[in-house]
Amino acid sequence: MQATEKTAASILRKRPVGATKTKEDNVPPLVTLRLDSAVSISTSASSESMSNDVGKVYVPPPLVNQTSVLLVGFFIFILATIYPPLILLLAYMASKLIPYSFRVNDDAASRRRLFADFTKQDDLPDEFKQLPSHILLEESYWVNSRGMALCTTTMTPKHKPIRAVVCFCHGYTDNVSYMKQIEYQRLVDEGIAFVAIEYEGHGRSDGSLGLINDWNSLIEDVSSFFQEISRARFSGKSIFLMGESMGGAVAYCTYNRIPHVFRGVIFVCPMCKISDDMLPPQWVVNTLIWLIGPSGSTSFLGYLPIAPAKQNVGEVANKLEEKRIINGRAPLNYERNPRLATARELIKATQSISSSLSDFDASFLVIHGKDDRVTDPKLSQSLYEESKSKDKSLRLYDGMWHGLTSTEPDENIDLVFSDAIAWILQRS
Incomplete structure (x- = not known):
């Protein structure tokens, strides 16, 4: 593809060094990631079928027939x-x-508009408004095989060579558009490139906020994007997966799908199993799954955010109230019970993962707070003990909660990243 070539759905947004946030007012709803002057990724389909997806328009099915x-x-x-x-x-x-x-930020177009307005506020953290001069941030949209635009983020060191690459999988209803861009600069400071994609229904990506209709489709999106960007932009580099919470489950499944891409996996409080404290009785789970239908099915009932939950995840996940409030300000957040379809997919995914731990063979580091009440640290211990991996490490932190990289005291966050960075660089 020529450097001057433009498509109806491609744009690259690079934030100049030291510049403020780029406005999104004129960003089209469907854009793709132009990696450099010679390479453009257009969809998540394989190279053989890419041409068949050009111009494909996503038509969302009705929630109510x-x-x-x-x-x-x-x-x-x-x-x-x-x-x-x-x-x-x-x-x-x-x-x-x-x-x-039904909330005003449930659809992607509204979330993008609201977030663009949000970034103009004067009282946002300085680290978010003004990037360090040594970091290059690229934000763009990548179109999956279903024609949906998924928001991607890449941070690379400006003045030093890339020593390794981390492909990051965020957690349930989380995003990479706001505070994650601040916390994960610690990787870039050490020469580790950071690549992330916001799943369907998360952040600024297409899809209804907080809705996961099909776990396999989510894994296909993540696997395809990471494989393509690794090959196109970071060929020859050591690539690692890193997943937080539900992102740990995403990383687990992504590695199993494309193990040849990654040198190892870092699990941060992984959702190998949903804590019993967060689950309703099993008979309730079985009844709900029967009512809303199988994976991939679209229904009004599955859309409803009425899955029973014993506790508010935000309150039990985040130790420091002031940091929880800062994270919660962005209009990309989802502060309701899980949607029924999402609950179905998370339960099925974690049941599959917890029953296959003995088959996992990746090099990995699993880190977990001992006081985590969202994901079970005992399951991280089980992953470490049961996995057949020859290269595995476990770090359990006394007194730490679920939000290890975002809502702990700064010294705790520094410790977590220090352990992760050391593990990565030893294998790069």
Whole structure:
């Protein structure tokens, strides 16, 4: 591809060294990552099938079909006939459920617009508004095989050679557009490039906020993007996976899909299994899975954020309240119960992972806070003990919670990154 060639859906946004945040007002909804003057990635499909996806437009399926609407109308008619006051009860329930289930940042276009406005605020952390002069940040959109634009972030050292590359998998309802860009500069300071992609339904990527309809599709997106960018931009470099929380499960599955790409994996409080404290009774789980259908199915019920949860994840995950508030300010956050379809996919994924730990053979470092109440540190211990890997390490930190890289005291975060960086550089 010529350096001057432009496509209807490609743009590269590089933030100049030391510059403030780039405005997103005019960023088109579908863009691709132009890696350099000679290489452009257009979709997550293989090279053989890429041409078939050019110009493909994503058409989202309806959440509610005509039959469902007619059935609801008929049900209301029957209730009104039998006992009219029931209509008032239904109206009250709807007045609670509808505002809770549908928020202004649920669709990707609104999230992008809201985040662009958010970045203009004067009281944001200085580290976010002004990048260090030695770091180059590139943000762009990459189009997957389903025609969805997924937001990507790359940070590289400006004045030193790249010693290694970390492909980062973020956690459930998290993003890489805000505070992660600050905390993970620690890697770039040591010459380690940072690459990340926000999953469907997360951050500024396409999809309904917090909705995971198909775990396998998520893994396919992540695997395809990391494989393509590793080959196109970081060929010959030592590539590592790093995953936090649910991102640990994503990293686990991504490695198993394309093990030849990575030298090793770093798990940060990985979601090998959802803590029993966070799960409803098993009979509730079984009933919900039966109601909303199999993986990949789209339904209004699966969209609803009403999966039972015993605790508020944000409150039990983040130790320092002031940091939790800073992280929670961005309009990319999801502060509700899990959507039913998402809960189904997370439960199925963790059940599969916890039953296959003995087959995992990657070189890995697993780090976990002993006081984590979101993901179970005992399962990290099980991963370490059961894995057949010949190169594995375990770090358990006394007194630390779930948010090891973001909401712990700075000295704790520094310790976590120091251990991770040392492990990476020893294998690069």
